[in-house]
Amino acid sequence: MGRLPLDALEAGMTLASDLFGPDGNMLLPKGMTLTDSHIGSLRTRGVAGADVADGTSGDAPGGADIPSALIEQSATHVFRRFLANDMSHPAVIALFETAVLDQARALASGAGLPPDIPPNPRAESMGDLFFREEGGVDDLVDSEVKLASFPDIYFKIRQVLDSPSSSSGQVADVISKDTSLTAKLLRLVNSPFYGLPHRVDSISRAVMVLGGQEVSTLALGISAMNAFKDIPPELINMRTFWEHSVAVGVFARLLGDAVGTNGGERLFVAGILHDIGRLVLFKKLPHAAVEAIYYAKANMTPLFVAENEVVGFAHPLVGGLLLRAWKFPEALVAIVTCHHKPSACPGDIEPAILHLADIMAVALGHTPPASSMVPTLEPEAWDMLGLAPERLPELAAAGQDQIDDIVGAFFPVRKH
Numbered sequence: 184m185g186r187l188p189l190d191a192l193e194a195g196m197t198l199a200s201d202l203f204g205p206d207g208n209m210l211l212p213k214g215m216t217l218t219d220s221h222i223g224s225l226r227t228r229g230v231a232g233a234d235v236a237d238g239t240s241g242d243a244p245g246g247a248d249i250p251s252a253l254i255e256q257s258a259t260h261v262f263r264r265f266l267a268n269d270m271s272h273p274a275v276i277a278l279f280e281t282a283v284l285d286q287a288r289a290l291a292s293g294a295g296l297p298p299d300i301p302p303n304p305r306a307e308s309m310g311d312l313f314f315r316e317e318g319g320v321d322d323l324v325d326s327e328v329k330l331a332s333f334p335d336i337y338f339k340i341r342q343v344l345d346s347p348s349s350s351s352g353q354v355a356d357v358i359s360k361d362t363s364l365t366a367k368l369l370r371l372v373n374s375p376f377y378g379l380p381h382r383v384d385s386i387s388r389a390v391m392v393l394g395g396q397e398v399s400t401l402a403l404g405i406s407a408m409n410a411f412k413d414i415p416p417e418l419i420n421m422r423t424f425w426e427h428s429v430a431v432g433v434f435a436r437l438l439g440d441a442v443g444t445n446g447g448e449r450l451f452v453a454g455i456l457h458d459i460g461r462l463v464l465f466k467k468l469p470h471a472a473v474e475a476i477y478y479a480k481a482n483m484t485p486l487f488v489a490e491n492e493v494v495g496f497a498h499p500l501v502g503g504l505l506l507r508a509w510k511f512p513e514a515l516v517a518i519v520t521c522h523h524k525p526s527a528c529p530g531d532i533e534p535a536i537l538h539l540a541d542i543m544a545v546a547l548g549h550t551p552p553a554s555s556m557v558p559t560l561e562p563e564a565w566d567m568l569g570l571a572p573e574r575l576p577e578l579a580a581a582g583q584d585q586i587d588d589i590v591g592a593f594f595p596v597r598k599h
Contacts, residue, residue, distance in 0.1 A: 188232040194219045197251045199236040201276060204228050209270030212262050214254035214283055249287045257286035260296050264546060266483045267559045274539075274565050277572040278546045278557075281579050285547055297548065320496040323467055324504040336361040337406040341510055344399055351395030355387040358402050367405050368398070370592035376433065376585045397448040403511065404452030405593070411462045419465050420552045422594060428455045429589050430549035434540035434582045439533075441578060442568050446514070446533060453518040453537050456511075458551060460502030460519075468494060476553050485558045487523045499523050525564040535564035547579055549586065 187196075194217055202211040202225075210228065211221065217235075225233070236251075261282045268275045290296070339357045343349045359365055365386055372383045372393065383389050390398050408425060432454025439450045464472040471494050479489035490497040503520030507513070514533070521527045521534035522541060528534045538561060544550075545557045 186232055186234050189222070189226060189230060192217060192222050192225075192233060192235065194222065196235040197254070199234040201270065201279075202230070202233050203271060204230060207271050212258040212270075212283065213280055214251070214258040214287075216251055216255045249284070249291055253287045253290045254283065256296070257283045257290060261286055261546075264550075264555055264557045267485050267556055269560070269562075272560060272562065272565070273572040274570075274575060275560055277575040278543060278579070281576045282546045282548070285579075285583070297550075320500055321504065324463065324501060324508060336364055337403060337410075337509075340399055340402055340406070345510075351390045352387065354395045354399050355385075355390045358398070359386045361406075364402060364406060367593055368401060371401065371405075371589065374585070374588040374592055376436075376589055393448070400448045400452050400512070400515075404455045407456060407459070407509070408593070411459075411466070414462060414465055418469055419462075423550075423552045424458070424462070425455075425593065426586075426590050427544060427549050427551040428458060429593065430544040430547075430582070430586045431455075431457055431537070431540045433585050433589060434543045434578070435537050437578050437582055438536045438540055438543075438568070438570075441570060441574060442532065442536065444532060444536065449512070449515055450518070450533060450536060450540075453515050453522075453533070454540055456502065456506065456515075457519050457522050457537055457541060458498060458502065459505060460498030460500065461551070463501050463505060464490070464494065464498055473553075479554065479556065483556070485523065485556060486554050487558075497523070523558060525561055525567070532567055535561075535567045538564045539568065543575070543579060543582070547583065 185199075196217045198211055198213055198215045198217065201209055201213045202215075204210050205228070210225065210230070211217075215221070217233075261279065264282070265275065265279055270276065270279065286296075336358070339360075340354070343353050343357050358368065368386065368389060369383060371377075372379065372389050377393075379392065383392060386398065411421070414421065432451040435450040435454040436447045439445075439447055444450070461472070464475075472490075475486060475489040475493040478484070478493050479486045482489070487497040487499060499520050499522055503516050506519055507516045517528050517531060518533045518537050521531075522537040525531075525534040525538045538558075542558050542560055545555065
């Protein structure tokens with residue numbers, strides 16, 4: 184139908200584009216079916232008119248076969264994820280529309296809307312193991328480093344990497360001695376994520392194809408996933424946590440390729456480990472960590488902002504300090520530390536890449552446990568990447584196709 188003046192709008196019409204008020208704030212998302220109440224509200228807000236479609240999903244790419252009722256249901260659900268964002272930003276609009284269509288397709292296939300899972304109340308009765316009067320964030324991380332049950336393979340890989348006389352062959356030999364790590368690495372390397380023309384059947388071959396440093400970075404990142412196995416499952420769903428982390432890693436690598444960086448494996452591992460500071464907080468400060476989640480939901484603010492208010496510091500700083508203590512490469516430490524505030528790492532594009540990757544993952548439903556709000560996009564970070572908003576649906580689709588494969592590589596289904 185195109186653009187109609189306010190007086191011509193009728194209940195039952197579907198918005199063909201996001202509707203903004205005179206102040207620039209988004210009022211209703213694309214795909215929403217108008218009601219009499221909506222129209223009355225738009226009149227009081229001084230809206231002159233709206234772009235409307237016919238009875239389906241209008242001009243949404245790939246959504247012509249989805250009933251408008253499902254588009255509306257999806258838009259209402261997905262919109263809540265974006266409350267901390269500027270809905271007039273072109274990148275946010277592109278991600279919102281992509282997320283709505285993804286959710287609507289899922290509904291059309293018979294899936295239900297994902298539930299809003301609250302934090303487990305058990306944390307409220309658990310005593311925090313660390314308190315502010317015991318010291319600052321450095322002391323918290325130091326206590327975790329001393330107690331962490333880190334896999335032996337991590338230290339063996341580090342020893343080889345730290346030796347000036349080490350070779351790629353030695354790296355391969357060390358990794359190959361750990362059967363679990365070897366299996367995960369080979370499943371990853373042979374997945375569509377890498378799209379190699381021939382199957383890689385050994386770590387030495389993986390080193391030849393990808394490079395010793397790249398395979399080592401992957402090995403260190405995967406082994407770090409095993410360092411947090413003692414967090415009570417009722418406090419945090421670890422599989423959901425790592426699935427979100429894998430999704431961020433996948434999107435980070437794709438975005439890195441799109442903007443022409445060379446650190447694909449580093450970006451992927453940064454994605455895997457970007458929220459590792461949350462695990463330290465859950466482990467040492469379970470009560471405060473859950474209080475931060477409640478604060479974020481009540482105030483519609485990103486979790487890292489809530490953590491700063493409740494705890495005095497946030498998970499990106501904790502994660503970065505932990506990785507530095509574990510002697511991860513300094514570039515990876517910086518990416519993790521700045522992933523919510525890339526402007527704090529001026530001149531480095533990789534924190535901006537991880538920042539957008541995290542936003543994409545949450546926007547598309549790959550949410551971390553007990554936190555479904557899309558992190559706030561930093562306009563400076565978006566500008567630094569130099570991407571056109573139109574690229575985001577394409578990158579989102581490519582990532583969605585790969586995430587399940589990577590999760591399957593890390594968490595294979597056991598046959599009974």
